[in-house]
Each structure stands twice: as structure tokens, then as C-alpha cells.
Amino acid sequence: FAFADSQQATTFGRLIEAFGRSGAVATCCSAAIIDGVVSGDYLIAYNVLGSYALARADENPDIVVVAPDDYTLVLARAALIPRRAAMPELAGEFIDFLISEPGRSALRSANLIVDTNESVHAAMRLPENPDVSLRPIPLSLALLVGLDQHKRREFVARWQAAFPKERDRESAD
Incomplete structure (x- = not known):
């Protein structure tokens, strides 16, 4: 920083x-x-x-x-899936979860994101x-x-x- x-x-x-x-x-x-x-x-x-x-x-x-x-x-926050990932589909599902409302809620609960609009x-x-x-x-x-x-x-x-x-x-x- x-x-x-x-x-x-x-x-x-x-x-x-x-x-x-x-x-x-x-x-x-x-x-x-x-x-x-x-x-x-x-x-x-x-x-x-x-x-x-x-x-x-x-x-x-x-x-x-x-x-x-x-x-x-x-x-x-950034998430990347390496080209040679062993399970790229699973990694993609995890990223989809992170940007979904339940995922964002989990991130907020862990203080990993703060929504200034809420x-x-x-x-x-x-x-x-x-x-x-x-x-x-x-x-x-x-x-x-x-x-x-x-x-x-x-x-x-x-x-x-x-x-x-x-x-x-x-x-x-």
C-alpha cells in the first residue's frame, strides 16, 4: 500500500x-x-x-x-485460473460463487469486501x-x-x- x-x-x-x-x-x-x-x-x-x-x-x-x-x-480482489489448472471447471465454479450474492455475503461476513452502497x-x-x-x-x-x-x-x-x-x-x- x-x-x-x-x-x-x-x-x-x-x-x-x-x-x-x-x-x-x-x-x-x-x-x-x-x-x-x-x-x-x-x-x-x-x-x-x-x-x-x-x-x-x-x-x-x-x-x-x-x-x-x-x-x-x-x-x-482478483481471481485467476491458470491455463494449466488441474480442474479449471471447478475453479470457474468457485469464481462464479465468489461473485454471486451468497458468495459476496460470505466475503462481507469475513470482512473481505465492504459494500459502500449498503x-x-x-x-x-x-x-x-x-x-x-x-x-x-x-x-x-x-x-x-x-x-x-x-x-x-x-x-x-x-x-x-x-x-x-x-x-x-x-x-x-
């Missing part, structure tokens, strides 16, 4: 600089960040997977998932106009830019430079 976020906002550089100045911590994954919020170690979790956050919000009424007013990146999840705060502020990450060649080794190293170096090392945070405390 962070790489896609950097492509969406001209203010991304200032955002990570502000995170660094405030003592924010870059952690490996959504679950670890959300655990940090639940334990009280972190005040907010930014750029975490909504499905993880909503699942934890179901368990803990003190957690609320907020989609900011300016924009929120939304991960597109009653919104109780623990989620959407902006006034979600059609404008929710921005799907398109399944396009632009996704491959993040896989380019040079671009990836450059982005990761910039990201890591913005955040204090854990030992630096401990010595400041």
Missing part, C-alpha cells in the same frame, strides 16, 4: 517525514501494527489492510476503522462521498513498477530513512 500511496499523493514525502519526526514506527505487517494499537503501544495504524482492521474491530469495540476524507486506497460496517467510518474518496488500486502495469528492483530499493531506502531505528527510540525514552 505504501508504494501505491506514494503514487497517489504529492504530499507522501512530507507524510513519511512527519511520521519520522513524531516517532512513528514502521512495522512489518498489518497484524503487528493493529496488535500495537490494541495493546496501547501505538496510537494509530496507518495503511493497514482493511479486512484485518475490521476483523479486530469486531473483537474490540474501542477500535474504529477510518477512511480519510481526501482519499483511501482500496485493494482490488449499510456500512458498524466499526467503519466512511467519508461523506465514498465514490470520490475511495480509490481502487487498478490491476494494471503500474503495479509492476513496485516490482522493479531499483525502484523498490529506492523506495524502501527512503521509507527506512524517514523512521527512527528502534534502538534510537529506546534511547530517547
Whole structure:
């Protein structure tokens, strides 16, 4: 998400600089960040997977998932059937199920999709106009830019430079 976020906002550089100045911590994954919020170690979790956050919000009424007013990146779900799949017909039936109403209901129950046209999840705060502020990450060649080794190293170096090392945070405390 962070790489896609950097492509969406001209203010991304200032955002990570502000995170660094405030003592924010870059952690490996959504679950670890959300655990940090639940334990009280972190005040907010930014750029975490909504499905993880909503699942934890179901368990803990003190957690609320907020989609900011300016924009929120939304991960597109994709399903592919390999040309050499052992049972392509069965795979096709599974995809048909996923896009059917019972399948979409199962995905909603597991917090894997959120329909903004329906009653919104109780623990989620959407902006006034979600059609404008929710921005799907398109399944396009632009996704491959993040896989380019040079671009990836450059982005990761910039990201890591913005955040204090854990030992630096401990010595400041």
C-alpha cells in the first residue's frame, strides 16, 4: 500500500517525514501494527489492510476503522485460473460463487469486501462521498513498477530513512 500511496499523493514525502519526526514506527505487517494499537503501544495504524482492521474491530469495540476524507486506497480482489489448472471447471465454479450474492455475503461476513452502497460496517467510518474518496488500486502495469528492483530499493531506502531505528527510540525514552 505504501508504494501505491506514494503514487497517489504529492504530499507522501512530507507524510513519511512527519511520521519520522513524531516517532512513528514502521512495522512489518498489518497484524503487528493493529496488535500495537490494541495493546496501547501505538496510537494509530496507518495503511493497514482493511479486512484485518475490521476483523479486530469486531473483537474490540474501542477500535474504529477510518477512511480519510481526501482519499483511501482500496485493494482490488482478483481471481485467476491458470491455463494449466488441474480442474479449471471447478475453479470457474468457485469464481462464479465468489461473485454471486451468497458468495459476496460470505466475503462481507469475513470482512473481505465492504459494500459502500449498503449499510456500512458498524466499526467503519466512511467519508461523506465514498465514490470520490475511495480509490481502487487498478490491476494494471503500474503495479509492476513496485516490482522493479531499483525502484523498490529506492523506495524502501527512503521509507527506512524517514523512521527512527528502534534502538534510537529506546534511547530517547
